[in-house]
Amino acid sequence: MPWTGAVSHGYGNRKVGGVNHRAHRYAFEQAVGPIPPGMELHHTCGERLCVNPAHMQPITKAEHTALHRRLAGLRLTDAEVAEIRQRATTTSYTALAREFGVTRQYIGQLARRQWRART
Numbered sequence: 682m683p684w685t686g687a688v689s690h691g692y693g694n695r696k697v698g699g700v701n702h703r704a705h706r707y708a709f710e711q712a713v714g715p716i717p718p719g720m721e722l723h724h725t726c727g728e729r730l731c732v733n734p735a736h737m738q739p740i741t742k743a744e745h746t747a748l749h750r751r752l753a754g755l756r757l758t759d760a761e762v763a764e765i766r767q768r769a770t771t772t773s774y775t776a777l778a779r780e781f782g783v784t785r786q787y788i789g790q791l792a793r794r795q796w797r798a799r800t
Contacts, residue, residue, distance in 0.1 A: 683730040691729045708732040721745045747782030757781060757791075765791050 684693030684704045693704030709722055712734040716722060720739040724731055731737075740748070757765070765777055769792035778785040 682733045683728065684732050688730065693730050693732060704732050705729075705737060709734045709737050723748065741780075743780045744782075747780055751782035757783065762791055766794070 686704065687694040687696075695702050695704045695707050697707065705724065706716065706722060710716060717739055719741060721742055722737045723740050723745055724736055725738050726733070726736040728736075761781060765781065765788060768777060769788065774785045774788040774792070777788045781788070
């Protein structure tokens, strides 16, 4: 359900009690509850004007950035590959894959140096 009110930077805006709120964040908090600390809302439908809480997923900023990079067709930089290789000894491949927006198998290949950065 798209927002039909005021829009700023591609997102709906809603004024409540004299305070501006992003419409999707306000809708989510009214229907679901507070957005967890350190989390952002990702529109799973891909529509910034959507205010349907069922189309919003709380994720970390790192996950959100990685997801948008992947959706834009961007790949890992050499610096990101180096970071993954360093952290792969103490962080699960699944967690790294989620953070960097790639598959768990790709993380494993990078960690085992079977693959290099796709730039």
